[in-house]
Amino acid sequence: MESWGENGGLPLVRGDEGHMQEGAGGADGDGRKQDIGDILQQIMTITDQSLDEAQARKHALNCHRMKPALFNVLCEIKEKTVLSIRGAQEEEPPDAQLMRLDNMLLAEGVSGPEKGGGSAAAAAAAAASGGAGADNSAEHSDYRAKLSQIRQIYHTELEKYEQACNEFTTHVMNLLREQSRTRPISPKEIERMVSIIHRKFSSIQMQLKQSTCEAVMILRSRFLDARRKRRNFNKQATEILNEYFYSHLSNPYPSEEAKEELAKKCSITVSQVSNWFGNKRIRYKKNIGKFQEEANMYAAKTAVNAANVSSHGSQANSPSTPNSAGEKIQLPDFCYPNPLVDQDLC
DNA sequence: CCTTATGATTCTTG
DNA sequence: CAAGAATCATAAGG
Numbered sequence: 166m167e168s169w170g171e172n173g174g175l176p177l178v179r180g181d182e183g184h185m186q187e188g189a190g191g192a193d194g195d196g197r198k199q200d201i202g203d204i205l206q207q208i209m210t211i212t213d214q215s216l217d218e219a220q221a222r223k224h225a226l227n228c229h230r231m232k233p234a235l236f237n238v239l240c241e242i243k244e245k246t247v248l249s250i251r252g253a254q255e256e257e258p259p260d261a262q263l264m265r266l267d268n269m270l271l272a273e274g275v276s277g278p279e280k281g282g283g284s285a286a287a288a289a290a291a292a293a294s295g296g297a298g299a300d301n302s303a304e305h306s307d308y309r310a311k312l313s314q315i316r317q318i319y320h321t322e323l324e325k326y327e328q329a330c331n332e333f334t335t336h337v338m339n340l341l342r343e344q345s346r347t348r349p350i351s352p353k354e355i356e357r358m359v360s361i362i363h364r365k366f367s368s369i370q371m372q373l374k375q376s377t378c379e380a381v382m383i384l385r386s387r388f389l390d391a392r393r394k395r396r397n398f399n400k401q402a403t404e405i406l407n408e409y410f411y412s413h414l415s416n417p418y419p420s421e422e423a424k425e426e427l428a429k430k431c432s433i434t435v436s437q438v439s440n441w442f443g444n445k446r447i448r449y450k451k452n453i454g455k456f457q458e459e460a461n462m463y464a465a466k467t468a469v470n471a472a473n474v475s476s477h478g479s480q481a482n483s484p485s486t487p488n489s490a491g492e493k494i495q496l497p498d499f500c501y502p503n504p505l506v507d508q509d510l511c
Numbered sequence: 512c513c514t515t516a517t518g519a520t521t522c523t524t525g
Numbered sequence: 526c527a528a529g530a531a532t533c534a535t536a537a538g539g
Contacts, residue, residue, distance in 0.1 A: 395518045395535045403517095418528085439527085440519060447529065448517090 204231060227347070239349035263367075266374040273381050275316045312381070319377045323370065330366035334359055398441075402431035406441050410449075411463035414497045417446055450500045 207226060211219050226232065270276040341355045398406075409427060410417050419427060419442060421435075428435045449456050 397517065397536065437518080441517090443528070443530095444518070447531095450529095 201231065204229060204235070236349040240351035240354075243349060244351055244353060260371075263371055263374070266371065266378055269378055269381075270319075270374060274312065275319055275377060275381060315377060315380050319373065322373050326366055326370050326373065330363065333366075334362050337362060398431065398433060398437075402433060405430050406438070406445070407459065407463050408467060410442065410445055411460050412467045414460070415499070417442060417449075417497070417499060446499065453496070453500065 204226065207222055211222055211226075214222065267276065337358060338355060341350050341358060344350060345355075397403075405427060409419065409423070413419070419438070424435050424438045424442075428438045431438070
């Protein structure tokens with residue numbers, strides 16, 4: 166490894182060590198060796214000559230019949246040295262960090278297909294529009310607008326980088342190809358150079374992705390903060406929730422499945438359903454009188470619904486909803502523990 | 512403005 | 526851990 170000379174098949178390298186004189190003076194009868202020695206001598210001393218002289222010599226050498234062979238050998242040597250220097254670190258695996266960034270950008274809808282395509286928000290909005298929806302879309306629009314702004318910046322920047330990278334690559338490639346006429350450059354070397362350029366540019370791209378991710382995160386947190394601000398559920402959602410509440414007044418504790426169902430119907434989250442029922446129960450219990458009207462209304466409503474349904478089937482009456490029929494105040498089971506209420510209303 | 516309604520949060524409790 | 530209870534913060538209506 167330390168001495169290329171030992172390497173078989175590379176007689177030129179020995180000459181490279183500098184002892185031309187021996188080779189030339191030896192005159193062993195091998196004309197070709199002499200020839201090569203001459204050439205090398207000319208090359209080695211070219212810098213000592215005057216400019217004109219050197220130019221002429223260069224031209225002569227360039228046209229020499231041995232030039233391609235010499236270049237080939239030099240290329241080979243270069244190849245080997247370069248490989249030995251950093252052959253190991255070649256081909257790093259796809260960066261985990263980069264993949265994470267890519268995934269996030271994709272998930273966030275920044276790098277995905279066109280606007281409104283794959284983003285979770287869009288999907289949620291679409292799902293909502295099936296049920297009640299259209300309420301949070303106003304809230305989303307701001308978020309969506311800013312997101313698409315980020316997206317646009319991201320894409321134009323990315324494109325710019327891409328273009329610059331391509332331009333630079335072709336430029337370097339042309340340069341190297343051009344230079345390969347005057348100095349030994351193997352195609353592999355060009356390839357390597359290209360990959361180096363690509364690496365540099367992709368690291369810039371990564372920075373872009375990183376900062377885009379940060380921007381999205383910031384936007385997201387601000388959006389979530391905005392969502393912290395209380396927004397009333399839309400009419401239909403409260404309708405559905407109230408319907409359930411008053412038709413299960415004796416036991417207004419929806420099961421997990423029921424909550425999920427309600428959440429889906431109202432396009433809110435399960436925990437929002439839980440919150441709603443928590444609030445509703447306590448507030449109902451605290452002041453039943455205030456809710457009487459509402460209770461009667463929903464009772465009538467569910468009764469109508471039941472009637473409509475039973476007109477299809479043959480359900481006479483459902484014991485779970487024996488309500489209404491006037492203004493009788495019923496005290497649900499779940500209110501009993503409070504004696505005050507009992508006293509107040511019974 | 513002030514009041515009320517209402518969704519969310521926090522703490523307590525069983 | 527879920528329900529209850531108190532409380533907070535904002536929306537909505539007068």
